[in-house]
Amino acid sequence: MRLLPCLPRAVAAAAALATLGLAAGPAAAADDWAARRVLVSPRAGLPAGDFRALLAVHGGQARKMGQSELYVVDLPAGVSERAVQQRLARHRLLKFAELDRRIAPAYAVNDPYLGSEWHLATIGASAAWDLSQGAGVTIAILDSGVDGSHPDLAPRMVAGWNFYDGNADTSDANGHGTAVAGAAAATSDNAAGVAAVAGKANLMPVRIADANAYAYWSTVAQGLTWAADHGARVANISYNGVAGSSTVANAANYLRSKGGLVVVAAGNDGTDPGFAATTAMIPVSATNSADQRTSWSNYGAFVALAAPGEGIWTTNRGGGYSAWSGTSFASPITAGVIALMMAKRPDLPNTTIESLLYASAKDLGAAGRDTTYGWGRVDAAAAVAAAAAAAPAADTTPPTVAIASPASGNSVAGTVSVDVSASDNVGVARVELSVGGSTIGIDSAAPFAFAWDTTSVANGSRSLVATAYDAAGNRASSAVVTVNVANPVSAPATDTTAPKVALVNPVAGSVSGTVTVSASASDDSGAAGIRQQLYVDGKLAASGSGATLSYAWNTKRVKLGSHVLKAVGTDAAGNTASVSVSVTVVR
CATH class of the missing domain: 2.60.40.10 (Immunoglobulins)
Incomplete structure (x- = not known):
């Protein structure tokens, strides 16, 4: 899907873009997909040859996303991506298949400016800064690039990557990314410009968008896996619609498996997009100076938190400053708070940081989690204090795990789908499936799904065991499932060909x-x-x-x-x- 940055759709957006010398990009159509492209994830353990064969039926060529189990499938001219996606989505050997949607940035734009930065006082930033300023934590900014020469950003920059052009040039092609980066981690206490939530955190620019700031689910997922493999602890995605993608959710879980957290903008349509609640990402709605949801901020069951997002003073491409609005800025403010917590307590697992972030939020709506503010409006002072006071991690509870299918006693042949259910008091890090003591697949993202090529073993009784691990290293194994392998047997022949x-x-x-x-x-x-x-x-x-x-x-x-x-x-x-x-x- 094509992505758009999270900006309220207002005349103010076009006017603010004009002040930056930018042209407003075209609004994304409701059905705006990349031509001849499908995103898929095979079941863990599916032999590479089998995966290539099921794509070859459609003329598809797969490109792997970094070290994840996600693939971009390119289709030949004349082939309908929608028809292929619908067929692949029903294939029993794939976890999912979805179109690659185009998305838009989630913004509507309009220490000398510190007095105008109302949001810092609202979230208690100054009290949080007494305990942490984010030093040593890297925040990946997945956006249109970042102006690394900006005086308030240059000291914070680390190496990134450009997935739009396929090179290391991460300069900002639009302006949106520079503004988002400044909201998270513009340099603080330097007698210049603006202060940010995490003024001593590192900024990793990951360009995922074109000059109009449009991106795709595929570039977001590639950016997440790259950031995870290069040491980012927090990733921010200020784009509409990412919470609705299975591909992005799997990539977010990949970063989570490495100890990170992913924050995303809820979007600026002023509606409930109908997304289900997710544990892979932290979707954030926007509030104003009155601590109320802005009229243009999205809401719904998927929203986990709220944060200030209206009139946020931040950095502009080219060295200047201005006030921007949108869930595009609520999300990096939240990402900055997470960086403060992680810097204060690097020993705490990401799951503990996340739970403390939710528990410390100011509950603005109905008691508990609601569809407007999630768990509440982020509170930096309370969140960092909670992290500082948290007891050292001592998770000794193992996960629970069971093989849901096939059932014991079944006869199986060919490549068999194996489904595993697993849960944990904190979170399941991965599930391993073994047959006869050999591990045939490892899956780190729910739903835990495997493909077992039964032709790889001799006919007869075979035992399957699933083992689940949590981040603390606790493990548990399922009950043994015994099946009967019954593949057709052919006469042996002289074999001189290597595998x-x-x-x-x-x-x-x-x-x-x-x-x-x-x-x-x-x-x-x-x-x-x-x-x-x-x-x-x-x-x-x-x-x-x-x-x-x-x-x-x-x-x-x-x-x-x-x-x-x-x-x-x-x-x-x-x-x-x-x-x-x-x-x-x-x-």
């Missing part, structure tokens, strides 16, 4: 945290006799039989820098093949 081996994940690039290392193998004599091994820097890390093998590699236990991963496959006749990839471990 085909692929390292599905990770791809060459940067990695951090716990990385799912996945290998896939196929053979002309079938997968039943294949043995696979995974090596990290020449040392055996995992081994097993069958078409797929996965391993959870904790990169925090290895040195920073380059490492070599290798997958080796051997078929029943002893033919061997291998493949390697080099990755760079970052923190």
Whole structure:
């Protein structure tokens, strides 16, 4: 889907854009999708060959999003993306398939300006600054780029990436991104310009949009996975409609799996878009100086918090300052508060930071969570104080996990869909599915869904076990599900052909945290006799039989820098093949 930045649709928006020397972009149509493009996520453990085959039916070519399990599928000319999406969405071996929507920025624009920054006093920023100013925490700004030469932003900048042009030029092509960045982390206490919520946090510019600030769900998801792999702890997305995307939600969960949190704008249509509540992101509505929801701010069950979003003084592209309005600015203000909390208590897991953020918010609407303000209007002073007072994390409660399908006693053949239900008092970090002791797939985002190629094992009784892990390392395993594999048997033939081996994940690039290392193998004599091994820097890390093998590699236990991963496959006749990839471990 094409995305638009979160701006109220008013004459003031066009006038403010004019003051910045910008042209107002065209309004996105209700059905504005990228031509010949579909976004998909295969079930964990689906062999690479099977995935390519189901896309080839439609002429689709898949492009992987960083180290995640998300793919952009490009279709040939003359093929209807809507028809393909509808067919793929029903495919039992895919978690989901959706069109790539175009979206718009969520804004409507209009320390010398400190007296005009009403929102800082409203959220108690000065009291929060006595405890934390965000030092050491990186906030990724997924937007139109950032003017890194702005005097209030230059000291805060770290390296980013441009997904619109595919290069390292993250300069602001529109102006929206610079304003959003300043609301989160313009340099404070420098006797110049504006103060921001997290004035000592780092800013990571991730350009996802064109010169009119339009973006797509695909560029948002790519930006999130890149930011996660490069050390961002907080990501801000000031765009309409992102809370309605399964692709963005999966990418947000990828960043969460690495200890981060994702904040998004609720949007500025003044309506309830009907999105369901999400645990992947923190959608934020906008309030005014009277602590009431603005008339143009969206609302609904998906809203988790509210924050000031009207008349927010911030940085402009080119070095200036002005007041902007929109949920585009409510969300980075919230992202800045999260950075303050994380900087004060780097030992707290992201799930604890999130729960304290909600619990400390000022409850403005109906008691508890409501559809206007979520859990309430963000309160920086109370949030940072709550983080400072929180006891050290001591989660000792393991998750609960069960294999929902197939059922014990079933006969299975071919590639089988395996569904797992898992929950935890804090949050499930990942679920691993093993068959006969070999891990065939790892899924880090609910719903936990796997694909098991039963031709990779001999016919007969086979045992499946799902193991769930939380962020604290607590684990629990499901009851064993025993099924009968009953594939057609063909006469053996002389085999002199080596198997085909692929390292599905990770791809060459940067990695951090716990990385799912996945290998896939196929053979002309079938997968039943294949043995696979995974090596990290020449040392055996995992081994097993069958078409797929996965391993959870904790990169925090290895040195920073380059490492070599290798997958080796051997078929029943002893033919061997291998493949390697080099990755760079970052923190």
